Amino acid sequence: MTARAAWRRFAPHLALAPMLGVALVAYLGSTLWTLAVSFTPSRSFPVAGFAGLAAYERLFSNARWLLSLENLALYGLLFVAAALVLGVALALAVDRVARGASALRTIFLYPYAMSFIATGLVWQWLLNPGIGIQEAVRQWGVAGFVFDWIVDPDRVVYTLVLATAWQAAGLVMVIALAGLRNVDPEIRKAARLDGIPAWRTTVSIVLPMIGPALATALLLLLASTVKLYDAVVAMTQGGPGTASEVPAKFIMDHLFGRANIALASAGSIVLLLTVAALLAPVMIARAHGRSRLGGR
């Protein structure tokens, strides 16, 4: 083999080396490292030694962690449902608009270009009972109007749903619109001629046809649910009290504020398992749907 031929075989591998390094060291390596630390008695600094499942036991007897998990479950359910329903409804409505569709799309998608920090802050102000929507409606003449969810421990999670669904609905809309582009308009016409009501056509024919697009949207929403952190920091800082704490914030606080690395590592492993449990069914369903449709 000449030097030139050897180089030709070697070059692609050299080019892929950074990616290989990242995949193995950064992703696989750090995940395994975190897993290992979760079995140690580490506090401020990672130490060797085996403590078994002690960190996990402490984690699941920690009231703040349990509340975080509970909040995440409630938040995730409502956020995914709200973003999906609103996003799909917007897509269906925008798709049927004759003029101005592009302006509408721009309006519904711009929040997605904003950071979670900015999103959290602006909704914190809008929902602030003293100056925001509540005060505005009162000054417009509805004296007893109450909209104070953000300072209500029982309802604060709903405000996180409101703000983040506002941010993410446009993304769902764009993905759904891309799916709708492949739906033949003749189908609607044919159904109408047969006397089938429009809503029935939408529910029974159009929505199933854009199923794969909706699965993609669902996947992205689930992934962003588990990552929920910035918006909470900006909007409620976990409050009032600990009412809006979430797992990602619990982990960050214990890594850097409270110096309890084993506990935080155990928390992140639980979070990782949650992600896997949530995403695996969706991914398998997507792969299955694709092979059934005879796609790639």
Place this chain on the structure above:
Amino acid sequence: MGAAARAFEHRVARLGGGAFLFFSAIFFLLPLYVMIVTSLKPMDEIRGGHLLSLPLAPGLAAWREAWSEACTGVACEGIGGGFLNSVRIAVPSTLIAVALGALNGYALSFWRSRWTGWVFGVLLAGAFIPLQVMIYPLVRLTANLGLFGTLPGIVLVHVIFSMPVMTLLFRNYYRSLPRELFLAARIDGGGFLGIFLHLALPMSLPMIAVASILQVTGVWNDYLLGLVFAGRENLPMTVQLNNVINTTTGVRLYNVHMAATLLTSLVPLAVYFLSGRWFVRGIATGAVKG
């Protein structure tokens, strides 16, 4: 159903759709409207009123204060410095990530070997691993490399975490191009790098634009990585913004805070409004993973 009834139903549906879009548009624009009008008001106008009213005497004083005087923790130098930090972080993070993504995508599409599939799988899974799982090990790693709390450190971390999506974008794009083109170039004696630089890269200009848009907005909007890895001297705008607002004690200067929030959102919003369809295309392609 009679023709008249059908026409009536059709009109009701259209009216309903129009009303839904109208109220949705108000809901989506409300936060932007509130930030803009409040940033133009003086404080005493905000104190007695509410956020939704139009400004009586609009002015840019709050914008100036947000840029150069607002206090972040101890220093009162505004968030203008954060703007420069964000630029210093976003520009190299974008250039390096897009270049590596293009190279990886190219290598994966045309120079396949047995184990690249596995590496790619790990990388893809990495896109869904919560950052919290990897953050502390990466703190130790960058600290050992002497990069923790430095500009190269935060850039490195951004490049690492954006690699799956960037690689994927380019891999899918190159796969959609006619393979014969590249095979012909190989038969003509083109080498790995030669084909990349003279054939693949020039053909992927649209995808370079899309990937850059995605990456610039993603890095600019990041909070978590900037907070942990950037170090005191390089804190990006999002971190400084949150410090200005959520560590304030005493009187809350809503006009200054909203001006600061708008300033922080200016770059991604400008990218979004100027690039329009490219941004949409970026999300649509980036979203369809695998």
